[in-house]
Amino acid sequence: MRQSQLFTKTRKEAPKDEVAKNAQLLIRAGFVDKLQAGVYTYLPLGFLVFKKIENIIREEMNKAGGQEILMPSLHPKENWEKTGRWDTMDDLYKVKDSSERENALGATHEEVVVPLAKKFIHSYKDLPFSVYQIQNKFRMELRAKSGILRGREFIMKDFYSFHKDEKDLADFYEKMKGVYKAIFERVGIGEKTYLTFASGGSFSKYSHEFQTATDAGEDIIYVCNKCSIAINKEIKSEQKSCPECGGENFEEKKSIEVGNIFELKTRYSDPFELTYKDEDGSDKPVMMGCYGIGLGRLLGTIVEVYNDENGIIWPEAVAPFKAHILAFYSKDEEKNKRIVAEADRIYESLQSKGVDVFYDDRKDISFGEKLKDADLIGIPEVVIISEKTLEKDSVEVKKRGERQGKLVNIKEYAK
Amino acid sequence: MRQSQLFTKTRKEAPKDEVAKNAQLLIRAGFVDKLQAGVYTYLPLGFLVFKKIENIIREEMNKAGGQEILMPSLHPKENWEKTGRWDTMDDLYKVKDSSERENALGATHEEVVVPLAKKFIHSYKDLPFSVYQIQNKFRMELRAKSGILRGREFIMKDFYSFHKDEKDLADFYEKMKGVYKAIFERVGIGEKTYLTFASGGSFSKYSHEFQTATDAGEDIIYVCNKCSIAINKEIKSEQKSCPECGGENFEEKKSIEVGNIFELKTRYSDPFELTYKDEDGSDKPVMMGCYGIGLGRLLGTIVEVYNDENGIIWPEAVAPFKAHILAFYSKDEEKNKRIVAEADRIYESLQSKGVDVFYDDRKDISFGEKLKDADLIGIPEVVIISEKTLEKDSVEVKKRGERQGKLVNIKEYAK
Numbered sequence: 034m035r036q037s038q039l040f041t042k043t044r045k046e047a048p049k050d051e052v053a054k055n056a057q058l059l060i061r062a063g064f065v066d067k068l069q070a071g072v073y074t075y076l077p078l079g080f081l082v083f084k085k086i087e088n089i090i091r092e093e094m095n096k097a098g099g100q101e102i103l104m105p106s107l108h109p110k111e112n113w114e115k116t117g118r119w120d121t122m123d124d125l126y127k128v129k130d131s132s133e134r135e136n137a138l139g140a141t142h143e144e145v146v147v148p149l150a151k152k153f154i155h156s157y158k159d160l161p162f163s164v165y166q167i168q169n170k171f172r173m174e175l176r177a178k179s180g181i182l183r184g185r186e187f188i189m190k191d192f193y194s195f196h197k198d199e200k201d202l203a204d205f206y207e208k209m210k211g212v213y214k215a216i217f218e219r220v221g222i223g224e225k226t227y228l229t230f231a232s233g234g235s236f237s238k239y240s241h242e243f244q245t246a247t248d249a250g251e252d253i254i255y256v257c258n259k260c261s262i263a264i265n266k267e268i269k270s271e272q273k274s275c276p277e278c279g280g281e282n283f284e285e286k287k288s289i290e291v292g293n294i295f296e297l298k299t300r301y302s303d304p305f306e307l308t309y310k311d312e313d314g315s316d317k318p319v320m321m322g323c324y325g326i327g328l329g330r331l332l333g334t335i336v337e338v339y340n341d342e343n344g345i346i347w348p349e350a351v352a353p354f355k356a357h358i359l360a361f362y363s364k365d366e367e368k369n370k371r372i373v374a375e376a377d378r379i380y381e382s383l384q385s386k387g388v389d390v391f392y393d394d395r396k397d398i399s400f401g402e403k404l405k406d407a408d409l410i411g412i413p414e415v416v417i418i419s420e421k422t423l424e425k426d427s428v429e430v431k432k433r434g435e436r437q438g439k440l441v442n443i444k445e446y447a448k
Numbered sequence: 449m450r451q452s453q454l455f456t457k458t459r460k461e462a463p464k465d466e467v468a469k470n471a472q473l474l475i476r477a478g479f480v481d482k483l484q485a486g487v488y489t490y491l492p493l494g495f496l497v498f499k500k501i502e503n504i505i506r507e508e509m510n511k512a513g514g515q516e517i518l519m520p521s522l523h524p525k526e527n528w529e530k531t532g533r534w535d536t537m538d539d540l541y542k543v544k545d546s547s548e549r550e551n552a553l554g555a556t557h558e559e560v561v562v563p564l565a566k567k568f569i570h571s572y573k574d575l576p577f578s579v580y581q582i583q584n585k586f587r588m589e590l591r592a593k594s595g596i597l598r599g600r601e602f603i604m605k606d607f608y609s610f611h612k613d614e615k616d617l618a619d620f621y622e623k624m625k626g627v628y629k630a631i632f633e634r635v636g637i638g639e640k641t642y643l644t645f646a647s648g649g650s651f652s653k654y655s656h657e658f659q660t661a662t663d664a665g666e667d668i669i670y671v672c673n674k675c676s677i678a679i680n681k682e683i684k685s686e687q688k689s690c691p692e693c694g695g696e697n698f699e700e701k702k703s704i705e706v707g708n709i710f711e712l713k714t715r716y717s718d719p720f721e722l723t724y725k726d727e728d729g730s731d732k733p734v735m736m737g738c739y740g741i742g743l744g745r746l747l748g749t750i751v752e753v754y755n756d757e758n759g760i761i762w763p764e765a766v767a768p769f770k771a772h773i774l775a776f777y778s779k780d781e782e783k784n785k786r787i788v789a790e791a792d793r794i795y796e797s798l799q800s801k802g803v804d805v806f807y808d809d810r811k812d813i814s815f816g817e818k819l820k821d822a823d824l825i826g827i828p829e830v831v832i833i834s835e836k837t838l839e840k841d842s843v844e845v846k847k848r849g850e851r852q853g854k855l856v857n858i859k860e861y862a863k
C-alpha cells in the first residue's frame with residue numbers, strides 16, 4: 034500500500050486521558066482510534082494486524098477440530114436467568130427491545146451455545162465435538178484504563194468443547210494447552226508467556242491462564258524456578274509449592290492474562306439440562322470445557338512487550354506489512370526521477386512476489402519525519418532509497434530498532 | 449469435511465413461528481439457528497456461505513479503493529444527538545453503562561465515521577478517500593418476520609466515501625453502481641437484480657437501491673421495459689416516466705432490497721463540521737456518499753431465489769462446498785470395503801486439489817435419507833458412490849436439482 038493513500042496519519046500526541054502505553058502507541062501510530070473509554074476503532078493498519086492475529090488463531094482452532102460458528106449479541110434474559118448470571122454478573126449490559134423484553138448484550142456465550150448444543154446432541158454418538166467463534170463481547174468495565182487490554186467492547190475467540198465424561202474432557206483440555214502454546218509462539222510472545230495455575234471455581238480444582246510477563250501487567254504471577262510453570266496470586270496465597278512439580282522457589286512477575294482455559298464440567302449443562310443417552314441407555318450430563326482469547330488484548334500485549342522509546346516493533350508474523358520502503362526525494366530533478374523510478378520498481382516487484390509492503394511515497398515530508406514515522410509504526414524491515422544509496426546502486430536495508438542498516442545492491446534486493 | 453463430524457443435523461421441521469422461507473430452509477438444512485425473533489446464529493454450514501459472500505464483497509470493496517476498518521457498536525449519545533437521530537430513529541437500541549451514561553447500539557455508523565474522518569482530514573490533499581467495514585448492526589425491528597432478511601442484529605458492509613466537491617462525489621457514485629453490479633453478479637443474482645431509483649431525501653434528488661426480484665419480496669418495483677432500470681414505489685407515485693430513459697411502460701415485480709447507495713453530500717459533515725481547506729485557502733464542507741449491503745439479507749435473498757420443493761440450490765460461488773460425496777454403504781462386507789475405500793480416496797483426492805468437499809460418510813443413514821439431506825443442503829454437485837456405480841467402476845455425478853446424473857469412470861473423476 035502507498036502511504037500517501039492511507040487516510041490516517043501519525044499523531045504527535047495521544048489523547049490526554051489515555052494512560053496505557055499500548056493505546057498511546059497504537060493511537061499515535063494510527064492503528065486504533067479511541068471513541069470513548071474502553072471503546073476503540075481499528076484503523077486500516079490496526080485492522081491488518083488484527084486479521085493476522087485472527088488468522089493464526091483460526092488456523093489453530095481448526096487444527097484442534099473446532100467448527101466455526103457465529104453467535105449473536107442480543108441474548109434473551111431467560112437464558113441468563115437460567116444460569117443465575119442475570120443477577121450475579123455485574124458487568125452485564127442490559128437492553129430493552131421494542132416490546133420491553135429484556136436482553137443481555139453477550140458478555141460470554143455459554144448461555145447461547147449450551148441451548149444450541151441441546152438441539153443437536155442426543156446420543157453418545159454425537160460426542161465429542163467443539164465449536165468456536167470470533168465475535169464481539171460487551172462488558173461494562175468500571176474503569177477502562179488499560180487501553181485495548183480491557184475494553185467495554187472487544188473481540189474474543191471463544192471455543193467450547195462437549196464431552197461424554199470427565200476423562201474425555203481432561204484429555205482434550207490437556208491438548209488445548211498445547212494449542213494455546215502454539216498460538217502464543219506464533220504471534221511472537223511464546224517465550225514470555227507462562228501456563229499459570231488459577232482457581233477452578235466450585236467445579237474443578239484448577240483452571241489455567243496464559244500470562245505474558247510485562248511490567249504493564251495488572252496481574253502478578255509466581256513462576257516456578259524448576260519447571261517454569263506459574264501460579265497466580267489467588268493460588269499462591271493457599272499453596273506454597275508448585276502444583277506441577279512440587280518446586281518451592283518462585284519468581285514474582287507482573288503479567289497480562291492473554292488467554293484462559295476452564296473445565297466447566299456440568300456448570301452450564303446442568304441448568305439447561307444438556308444430557309445425552311449413553312450406550313447403556315441411561316441419560317448423562319454433557320461435560321464441557323471453554324477456552325478464550327481476547328484478540329484486542331493479545332494485540333495490545335504484543336505492543337506492550339515489543340516497543341522502544343521510538344515506537345512499536347512488530348514481530349514479523351503479525352506485522353501489518355513485512356517491509357516499509359522509504360523514498361527520500363531529492364531536490365535535483367534528474368536524481369529525483371531515478372529515486373521515484375527505483376522505489377516504484379521495488380514496490381511493484383515485492384508486491385508481485387506476494388510480499389506485503391508499505392511504501393512511503395509522500396511528498397513534502399522530510400527525511401527525518403519519514404524515519405520517525407517508520408519507527409513509530411514499527412514494520413520489521415525498513416528499506417531506504419535516497420540519492421546517497423543510489424550513488425552506490427544500493428538501498429539501505431535495516432531491521433526496525435537497528436540504528437544503522439546495511440547497503441544491498443538494488444538489483445539483488447528486488448530481483 | 450466429513451458429514452459425520454458436523455455437529456449439526458438437518459431437521460424435519462422449522463420452528464412454528466418461523467414464517468419466512470429463507471429461514472425455514474436455512475434452519476432445516478442446518479445453516480442457521482434461531483435464538484429469538486430476528487436474532488440468528490450462523491452454524492458451520494451457514495458460516496461457510498457467509499464467509500464466501502464476505503470475501504466477494506471485500507474483494508470488490510478493496511478494488512474500489514476502500515480502506516477496511518472496524519468500528520465499535522457502543523456509540524456515545526452525544527454523537528447521535530449531534531445528527532438529531534437520537535430522538536428520530538425509532539429502531540435505535542439505547543443502553544446505559546455503569547456510570548449511567550447512555551449509548552446507542554450502532555444501527556449505522558455515520559455518527560462514528562464522520563468524527564473519525566475529522567481527525568485526519570485537513571486539506572484538499574487529504575481527499576478523496578473511502579473506508580468501509582463489515583460489522584454488526586442493531587435495529588429494533590417491530591416485526592422481525594422475514595427470517596434473516598430483516599434481523600434485529602445483522603452484519604452489514606458499510607462503505608463511506610469522502611470528496612471535495614459534488615462532481616467528485618457524483619463520479620465516484622457512478623463507479624460504485626458498477627461495483628455493486630459486479631457483486632450481485634458474482635454471488636449469482638445478477639440477472640434478477642435491478643438498479644432502482646429511490647428517493648434521495650432532502651439532499652439529493654435520487655438515491656439508488658439494488659432490488660432482487662422474487663415473490664418473497666416485501667418491496668414492489670417497476671422495471672422499465674425499455675432500459676431495465678427500475679423505480680421504487682415511492683418514486684412511482686410521483687413520476688410517470690423512467691428517470692433513466694424516459695420510457696413509460698413498466699412491469700411490476702415483488703423484490704428484496706439487497707443494497708443501497710446514497711449521496712449524503714453534507715447531511716452528516718455539517719453537524720460535525722467536517723470541512724477541509726481548499727487550494728484557495730477557504731474552508732469547505734466535505735461531500736460524502738454511503739454504500740451499504742446487508743450480508744445476511746443477501747444470503748437470505750439467494751436462498752429465496754434459488755430453491756425448490758426439496759431444498760436450497762446454491763450458486764457455485766457461494767456454496768458451502770463445491771461437491772457433496774454420498775457414500776451408500778452395502779450390507780455385503782467385501783463390497784462395502786471397496787465403497788469406503790473408493791469414497792475415501794475421492795474425498796482425499798479432491799481435497800488435495802483444493803476443492804471444498806463435503807463427504808457424507810454417516811453410517812446407519814439410509815440411501816433415501818442421504819439423498820434427501822443432500823437436496824435440502826443444496827451443494828451444486830452431488831457424487832454418488834454405491835454398489836451399483838462401482839459395478840461399472842463409476843460414480844454418479846449429478847447437479848443439484850437434476851433427477852438423474854451421469855456415470856463417470858471413477859479414475860476419471862478424481863485423477
